[in-house]
Structures are given as C-alpha cells and as structure tokens.
Amino acid sequence: MGAQAQRTEEWADVTPDAARRLLTAAVEAFAERGYHATTTRDIAGRAGMSPAALYIHYRTKEELLYRISGVGHRLALGILRQARDGAGTPAERLADAVRRFVRWHAEHHTTARVVQYELGALGEEHYAEIVALRRDTDGAVRDIIEDGVAAGDFDVPDVRGTTLAVLSLCIDVARWFNADGKRSPGEVGELYASLVLRMVGCAQER
Amino acid sequence: MGAQAQRTEEWADVTPDAARRLLTAAVEAFAERGYHATTTRDIAGRAGMSPAALYIHYRTKEELLYRISGVGHRLALGILRQARDGAGTPAERLADAVRRFVRWHAEHHTTARVVQYELGALGEEHYAEIVALRRDTDGAVRDIIEDGVAAGDFDVPDVRGTTLAVLSLCIDVARWFNADGKRSPGEVGELYASLVLRMVGCAQER
DNA sequence: CGCACCCCTAAGCGCTTGCTCAGGCGCCGG
DNA sequence: CCGGCGCCTGAGCAAGCGCTTAGGGGTGCG
Numbered sequence: 400m401g402a403q404a405q406r407t408e409e410w411a412d413v414t415p416d417a418a419r420r421l422l423t424a425a426v427e428a429f430a431e432r433g434y435h436a437t438t439t440r441d442i443a444g445r446a447g448m449s450p451a452a453l454y455i456h457y458r459t460k461e462e463l464l465y466r467i468s469g470v471g472h473r474l475a476l477g478i479l480r481q482a483r484d485g486a487g488t489p490a491e492r493l494a495d496a497v498r499r500f501v502r503w504h505a506e507h508h509t510t511a512r513v514v515q516y517e518l519g520a521l522g523e524e525h526y527a528e529i530v531a532l533r534r535d536t537d538g539a540v541r542d543i544i545e546d547g548v549a550a551g552d553f554d555v556p557d558v559r560g561t562t563l564a565v566l567s568l569c570i571d572v573a574r575w576f577n578a579d580g581k582r583s584p585g586e587v588g589e590l591y592a593s594l595v596l597r598m599v600g601c602a603q604e605r
Numbered sequence: 606m607g608a609q610a611q612r613t614e615e616w617a618d619v620t621p622d623a624a625r626r627l628l629t630a631a632v633e634a635f636a637e638r639g640y641h642a643t644t645t646r647d648i649a650g651r652a653g654m655s656p657a658a659l660y661i662h663y664r665t666k667e668e669l670l671y672r673i674s675g676v677g678h679r680l681a682l683g684i685l686r687q688a689r690d691g692a693g694t695p696a697e698r699l700a701d702a703v704r705r706f707v708r709w710h711a712e713h714h715t716t717a718r719v720v721q722y723e724l725g726a727l728g729e730e731h732y733a734e735i736v737a738l739r740r741d742t743d744g745a746v747r748d749i750i751e752d753g754v755a756a757g758d759f760d761v762p763d764v765r766g767t768t769l770a771v772l773s774l775c776i777d778v779a780r781w782f783n784a785d786g787k788r789s790p791g792e793v794g795e796l797y798a799s800l801v802l803r804m805v806g807c808a809q810e811r
Numbered sequence: 812c813g814c815a816c817c818c819c820t821a822a823g824c825g826c827t828t829g830c831t832c833a834g835g836c837g838c839c840g841g
Numbered sequence: 842c843c844g845g846c847g848c849c850t851g852a853g854c855a856a857g858c859g860c861t862t863a864g865g866g867g868t869g870c871g
Contacts, residue, residue: 417848433725435641439829449850454830456848516722519639560788560796567777568770575773582766590766597803623818645859655820660860662818 409507410470418456420446425463430509434464434520464517465525471514472532478503479539489547490601496543497569497595498588504572505584511573540566544599554600565595615713616676624662626652631669636715640670640726670723671731677720678738684709685745695753696807702749703775703801704794710778711790717779746772750805760806771801 413419424445428437439460443450457463482496504511518529541562547553555561572587582590619625630651634643645666649656663669688702710717724735747768753759761767778793788796 415848433639433641435639436726438827440827450829451831451851452849460829520642557796560793561800563781564774564797564800567781568774571773571777575769587766590763591770594767594770594804597806598800600803621818644857646857656859657821657861658819666859 409510415456417446417448417452421448421453421456422463422466426467426510426513429464429467429513429517434513434517461520461522461525464513464520465522465529467510467513468518468521468525468529469532471510472529472536475500475503475511475514476532476536476539479536483539483543489543489550489552490596493543493547493599493601494592494596496540497565498592501569501572501591502584502588504569505576505587508573508576508578511570515570515573537562537566547599547601552602554602561598565598568595615716621662623652623654623658627654627659627662628669628672632673632716632719635670635673635719635723640719640723667726667728667731670719670726671728671735673716673719674724674727674731674735675738677716678735678742681706681709681717681720682738682742682745685742689745689749695749695756695758696802699749699753699805699807700798700802702746703771704798707775707778707797708790708794710775711782711793714779714782714784717776721776721779743768743772753805753807758808760808767804771804774801 410419410422413422421442425437425442428441428445431437432441437460439453440450442460442463443453446452453460453463457466478499479496482492482499485492485495487495504515518526521529541558544553544555544558544562544565548555548558569591572591576582576584576587616625616628619628627648631643631648634647634651637643638647643666645659646656648666648669649659652658659666659669663672684705685702688698688705691698691701693701710721724732727735747764750759750761750764750768750771754761754764775797778797782788782790782793
C-alpha cells in the first residue's frame with residue numbers, strides 16, 4: 400500500500416472530498432516543514448486549490464492542526480487501550496501495545512510527527528484538550544505495567560518513570576523513522592517490543 | 606545554581622558580552638516557541654536591545670541557530686566520547702555515558718531542545734555539517750555496545766537498532782523534562798542508566 | 812584635545828503572511 | 842428554462858516578517 404492510499408484510508412471519514420484533500424496536504428506540509436514554517440498557500444497548493452478555498456472548510460490554519468492532532472491522538476489512545484484491555488499476560492499485552500503503537504508511528508510517521516511534535520502550536524484551549532488525551536495515553540501504559548508488577552511478572556522500581564520512558568521511546572520513532580530506510584515498521588515494532596520487555600525486567604522474556 | 610547562572614556558564618566563551626546575551630536569548634526563545642515562531646525582535650528584546658543590534662553580531666537569524674546547534678552537538682558528542690574512552694567494563698562505560706548524556710539533556714533542556722528538535726530549520730550546508738556530528742554521536746554509543754557484545758557482557762541481537770533506540774530514548778528527555786517537576790536531572794540519569802543496561806541484556810545488572 | 816573605532820538605535824524597506832470578499836461556474840429541483 | 846445554492850477563484854488588505862541604512866554617543870589612543 401502506497402503512502403497515498405494509506406493517507407486517504409486514514410482520513411476516510413473526512414468529507415467533503417476537498418476538505419480531506421486539504422487535511423492530508425496539511426499533514427504532509429506540517430510534517431515536512433513544521434507548522435509555523437508552513438503557509439496556507441502551500442497547503443492549498445498541494446491540494447490543488449487557491450488559498451481562499453482553505454477557509455471554506457476550516458476557519459483557521461490552527462484548526463487544521465487541531466483536527467489532525469485530535470484524530471491522531473484518539474487513534475493512538477485507542478491502540479493502547481485495546482492492547483491494555485485484551486487477553487493474555489501483562490507481558491503479552493505490553494508487547495502487543497508497544498508493537499502496534501510503534502508500528503503506527505512508523506507507518507504513519509508523517510501524521511505521527513505532526514501529532515507528537517507540533518502540539519505546541521495549538522491554541523490554549525485546544526492544547527488543554529489534547530494534553531488531557533495524552534494523560535490518558537500515559538495512564539493506559541501505566542495500567543499494563545502495574546498489572547505486571549502486581550502479578551509479579553515485572554520488576555519495576557519506578558513505575559511512573561518507566562512508563563514515561565517507554566512512551567517516550569515509542570513516540571520518538573516518529574522523529575527518526577525513514578520510510579526509505581532498511582527497517583520496516585513491523586520490524587521496528589518487534590525490536591521495540593523486546594526492548595521494552597527487558598526494560599520492565601520481564602522474567603520469561605519472550 | 607539557577608538557570609541564569611547555568612546559561613552564562615554554558616556560553617562563557619562567547620564574546621563580546623552583547624553577542625552572548627543575544628545567543629542565550631535566542632536559546633530561550635527557540636526552546637519556548639520554536640525557531641520559525643521566534644522573531645528577531647523577540648530575541649533582541651529579551652537581550653535588552655533593539656532589533657538592529659542582532660545584525661552587528663550575527664549575519665542572519667539562522668546563524669544564531671547554527672551556532673547554538675554546533676556548540677550543543679559538540680558538547681554532547683564530547684560527553685559520549687569521554688565515557689566511551691574511559692576506564693571500566695563496557696557496562697560501566699555505557700551506564701556512565703547514559704547517565705551524563707541524560708543529565709545534560711535534563712539540566713540544559715532549553716538548549717537541548719533547540720539542539721535536538723530545531724535542526725530542520727538549518728540551511729543546507731549547516732545542516733549537513735550538523736548531521737555529520739550526529740553520525741559521530743551514534744558511532745560513540747555503538748562502539749560501547751559493540752565492546753560489551755564482544756566481551757560477552759551484553760546480549761544484543763540488533764546492535765544498530767538498539768543503539769538507535771538508546772540514543773532516541775536519551776534525546777527525548779529534552780522534550781518532556783520539566784525543571785519544576787519532581788525528578789531531578791541526576792535522578793533521571795540514574796533511572797535511564799539502569800533501563801539502558803537492561804535493554805542491552807547486561808548480565809551483572811548492578 | 813581630536814578623531815577613529817566599536818556598538819548601538821530609530822526608522823523603514825520590500826516582501827510574505829493569515830485571512831477576507833465580491834463575484835462566477837455548475838449542478839440541482841421545479 | 843430558471844433560480845438558488847454549494848464550492849471555488851482573483852484580487853487584495855492589514856499586519857508582521859527578516860534585514861538594511863544612516864547616524865549618534867561613549868571610549869581610548871595619539
């Protein structure tokens with residue numbers, strides 16, 4: 400599946416078509432140059448429209464970022480919650496969470512880069528809303544680790560610190576991952592799952 | 606030591622005084638808002654000067670970023686090389702490297718944030734120069750891990766991938782670290798050193 | 812004392828930015 | 842065939858951007 404097909408799938412429920420094209424154009428541009436270095440003319444140009452067309456579908460440039468950030472954060476949170484609430488031992492659920500979370504960050508590294516590294520450009524209220532989602536994200540991972548500690552499967556002296564480190568490790572994949580590189584998203588996910596299991600001192604390490 | 610004293614110490618060899626004040630003002634502003642969202646008027650204002658004063662000491666706004674990036678990267682590289690070339694077992698040297706690298710990223714998280722997350726705003730030539738420094742940084746960490754594998758102290762199936770993950774983990778400290786938080790830079794360094802030792806499957810894990 | 816030098820400012824230039832607005836094209840039901 | 846409406850464009854506005862220029866004041870050397 401090419402990047403183009405991936406992107407239209409990812410934002411399939413955004414209508415009308417022009418609004419979606421603008422949104423995916425914004426994701427591309429924000430990921431490449433950063434929010435502040437991207438002009439509304441650039442976004443409109445990538446979507447094949449005039450600059451004014453943007454404002455028929457979105458009130459401001461910041462709203463574009465907010466929409467992208469919201470969808471991305473809810474998606475990421477969904478992945479982690481699904482893994483947390485799944486079946487299996489804590490180790491299996493943690494590995495599953497990391498595998499899928501990392502895989503998403505690698506596969507959709509354009510979107511993920513915007514989601515994870517451009518939230519500082521959000522307006523105050525929007526920022527607060529997104530930060531709340533991020534707290535939930537942290538909570539989901541912490542839940543799994545606490546389960547493992549309670550079951551005696553993990554050896555984690557500092558649960559909060561380790562949770563932070565695990566999430567930080569996974570998120571940063573969006574920064575360095577290169578689609579042209581040697582590693583596939585699946586491979587990175589696998590490697591990271593094993594690394595994280597080691598970080599939590601998992602006894603029966605796979 | 607306050608943030609102010611820290612900053613003047615960090616850039617002690619920048620002269621004249623006005624040039625240093627502008628540089629530290631730029632570090633603050635870039636770290637807070639990002640390079641592209643920072644105006645030359647803001648930088649000059651923080652340094653207590655008029656906008657024009659900036660151009661007596663630096664040719665462009667980008668040169669400020671380049672200078673900051675260069676100093677920061679050379680400093681970070683120095684920390685890792687010193688640890689690599691030090692005495693002790695590979696495990697001790699790796700722990701030392703992580704401890705000090707992370708501690709620097711936490712203590713100087715303002716500078717580190719600019720160094721690690723704003724390099725995309727550099728001009729083409731300057732960018733290439735900085736990327737070379739980053740390759741060396743990667744090499745220093747890889748050297749230590751390879752030593753540990755060769756000595757049979759580490760169990761690392763994927764050396765390049767693990768090196769990348771270790772560096773990524775440490776670098777990302779600059780993004781989330783908060784000086785007002787509960788954790789001190791030293792504590793984070795200690796925690797991360799132990800996590801990294803686990804990641805490389807170190808046998809006599811402290 | 813005079814003058815050259817360094818460091819600085821006030822003013823502003825040319826350009827780009829986010830965003831607006833009046834109007835036009837095409838598809839729709841009647 | 843017509844009229845309304847959803848979607849889009851060309852032109853452009855006010856504000857802010859990076860950066861330049863002409864000139865002033867303090868300091869130290871001859």
